[in-house]
Amino acid sequence: MFVYMDHTATTPTSPEVLQAMMPYFGENFGNPSSVYSFSRKSRAAIEKARTQVANALNADPSEIFFTSSGTEADNWSLKGTFEKGKSSGKTHIITSAIEHHAILHTCEYLHKVEGAEVTYLPVDAEGFVSVDDVRNAITDKTALVSVMFANNEVGTIEPVAEIGALCREKGVPFHTDAVQAAAHLKIDVKAMNIDMLSMSAHKMYGPKGVGALYLRKGLRPENFMHGGAQEKGRRASTENIAGIVGFGEAMEILQGRLADDLAVNSARRDRLIAGILERIPHAKLNGATGTHRLPNNVNFSFIGVEGETLLLDLDMKGISASTGSACSSESLDPSHVLMALGLKHEMAHGSLRFTLGRLTTDEQVDYVLDVLPEIVAKRRAMSPLWEDYLKSQEGK
């Protein structure tokens, strides 16, 4: 059985989306910046997609700027806002300890190269940022607050609307990385007082290589990409028309099924969580529960086992999953997210993430629940840490 349970890494482009994209590789290849009538089709296609994305967020189409990725949207938002405010003494950035590297590494860059002062807010054991911590961190030097909408590793959904309201009250721009959240949750940028929001198409059954930044009317961060006058002179580079068309389609299709997907995914998620807890002793769920958790995210640590071994064992059974273990990263450091949640190193190394989506079936959930306990037991049997753990439990 092939079981793809890594929808947070990426999703397949849906057939309807692909179909909508196809004409813009061949017949409608015109450069939207050209004057002749033939290129009008390309321009119109981009504007249609802009409206589709804007509608999904309750934004105005003029507030949507297409980028090459969610990462670029994050970079633009942070660097552009910082550079804009620098001359008036706005040199402070507030973010959280569990952001995606697209945010964290951008903050590190701004600190190192531009001298930005960065506050990394801690999170609690379930991964929540405290609104009071944001309040206390804001100073008259704060250029922006950037807190992710929902965490990609453990699925915790942050109190974005509360942070948005606070930032609006304080007059500080608020950016949120919604790369994961936008694929699962209804987002209303007006009601939630969001000033800037990053998104990516390939997390929501659109193509790779296209993202967007929502920029509330009136906000003008410095440009990130310099060159031609595309995107009203705000983001240079010839548009990825097919990709943008695909993004718009994917976003519109998603809005039509958001509530159904949420119900189906949440039910499967909770069944997988309950099944693992029931069948595997000493398994720890990482992250929040219920409606505070992304509907498709399951993240566990198994005492005594290292995550990469579980991934390979699962792969042998046809199951694709993910881990926060160092051994699967380039750096050999365990996941900064799990460490920020207060996990011990060995627990962070032992994490396993399943992320559900449109490819998931109930049979697949059963299959994972069938094979996982055996795999964990096999690896625990050869682990000196598991042995130590069992001994430590004997006295209790």
Added chain:
Amino acid sequence: MALDYSQKVMDHFMNPRNVGEIENADGVGEAGNPKCGDIMKIYLKVNPETNIIEDVKFKTFGCASAIASSSMATELIKGRTIEDAWNLTNNAVAEALDGLPPIKMHCSVLAEESIHAALNDYREKHGMPVIPMEHHED
């Protein structure tokens, strides 16, 4: 990158040899720490007449290359004298596995170090001088 393993690594990972513990082992050694995500524990049964390693078992917490390195290292020292076993280098373990990804070479180092620790434990218990251990940087 996690799947860039040789067939030998995958074989020793999926079907590790010599897993377990030896009760009343003549030498026990451990290397690594949970912070790095790797811990290897080696148990030796040594014939005191011949100083030949008659049995060896391991337990390892770590990634696939750590488990494969432990498994291969135990195969390489089984039936050898304690002197021969001491001379087993991490490179020899990695080579026997048809190579490890560069970032995973420390797993073979861990195998060498845990074997050295177990051999020194044996030497100490049997009144032989302990050999100073080299500690690799990674």
